[in-house]
Amino acid sequence: MGTRERNRALVRERLLDTAEQLFADQGFAAVSVRDITAAAGLRLAAVNDSFGSKENLFRQVILRRAEVLNAERSAALDHPPRSATTAERLRWCVDAFARPYLVHGYLVHSAESEGWRNYIRLVAQLTPARQRVLLTVADQYNPMATRFIAALRETLPGCDEARLHRAYEFMVTSTLTFFSPTHRLDILTDGEVRSDDVAAHYDILLDFLTGGFLALKGTS
Numbered sequence: 001m002g003t004r005e006r007n008r009a010l011v012r013e014r015l016l017d018t019a020e021q022l023f024a025d026q027g028f029a030a031v032s033v034r035d036i037t038a039a040a041g042l043r044l045a046a047v048n049d050s051f052g053s054k055e056n057l058f059r060q061v062i063l064r065r066a067e068v069l070n071a072e073r074s075a076a077l078d079h080p081p082r083s084a085t086t087a088e089r090l091r092w093c094v095d096a097f098a099r100p101y102l103v104h105g106y107l108v109h110s111a112e113s114e115g116w117r118n119y120i121r122l123v124a125q126l127t128p129a130r131q132r133v134l135l136t137v138a139d140q141y142n143p144m145a146t147r148f149i150a151a152l153r154e155t156l157p158g159c160d161e162a163r164l165h166r167a168y169e170f171m172v173t174s175t176l177t178f179f180s181p182t183h184r185l186d187i188l189t190d191g192e193v194r195s196d197d198v199a200a201h202y203d204i205l206l207d208f209l210t211g212g213f214l215a216l217k218g219t220s
Contacts, residue, residue, distance in 0.1 A: 008050070011042060011050060012051075014040045014041075014042065015036065015037075015040055015046060015047060015051070015057060016057070016060060016061055017040075017115055018036055018039045018040040019031070019036050019057050019058070019061050020061045020115060020118045020119055020122065021039075021115075021118045022035060022036060022039060023058065023061065023122050024118040024119070024125070025118075025121075027125060028058055028126075028133050031054075032054075033048075033054050036054075036057070055136060058136070058137075059136050059137055061119075062122075062123075062137040062140055063137070063140055065104075065115075065116065066137075068100070068104070069100050070140070070143075072099075072100045073096055073097060073100060073144055073147075073148075074147065076095075076096035076099070077093075077096055077148070077151055080092065080151070086155060086217060087210060087214055089155045090152075090155055090210045090213045090214055091206055091210040093151050093152060093155065093213075094171060094205075094206050094209045094210055095206055096148075097148060097175060098175045098178075098179075098202075098206070098209075101116070101120055101175065101179045102179070102198065102199065102202055104116040105117045105179060105198075106179075106198050106199050107199060117179075120176060120180055121180045123176060124176035124177060124179075124180040127172065127173055127176060145168065145172075148168060149164060149165060149168050152164055152167070155213075156213065156216055156217055159217070163216050164216070167212060167213055167216055170209075171209050171213075174205070174208070174209060175205065175209075178198060178205050179198055181194075181195035181196040183195050
């Protein structure tokens, strides 16, 4: 890679990192191209030069980490536990979904950890929102969602489809909320429980979601 290509790649990464943080902090609609380039220390035209538009920059912010998530989740789903009880298989499914967030955001301490935490906060904002920009990234999540729902369907045969899909949605939103601490727990417990201590409380998330799915067993 030549000097010019390296510089372009560096500019691109700086824009992605900066936009990711600003979108997570303020939301997509509230952040302008000027905000992004100013925070990144780049000229105003940098976004259009590298991505064509703010919308495409947003899509690339999502795509960059969605590809990693999808690959790791797919690999986990490729190796289901053998001779497992229903509860054990459900817990495996929940862990396959949630663990990449835990590992990249909180267990692996690297320059990317903060970026992953910003990404999780961004996606957590988007999930309940009715924003047009969601349509530009839905294709990054839908195939993997279909795989997880299929794994849950196989584990809970006969379960009503509406219940199954709703339960998957609850898993997504609960997981994103868990990994996007707001310090509400810190206030409620006078500091005895830290909302950002997610590694220590990860099993609680697994227990809660496994129990919720297990309650669907035999429903129709």
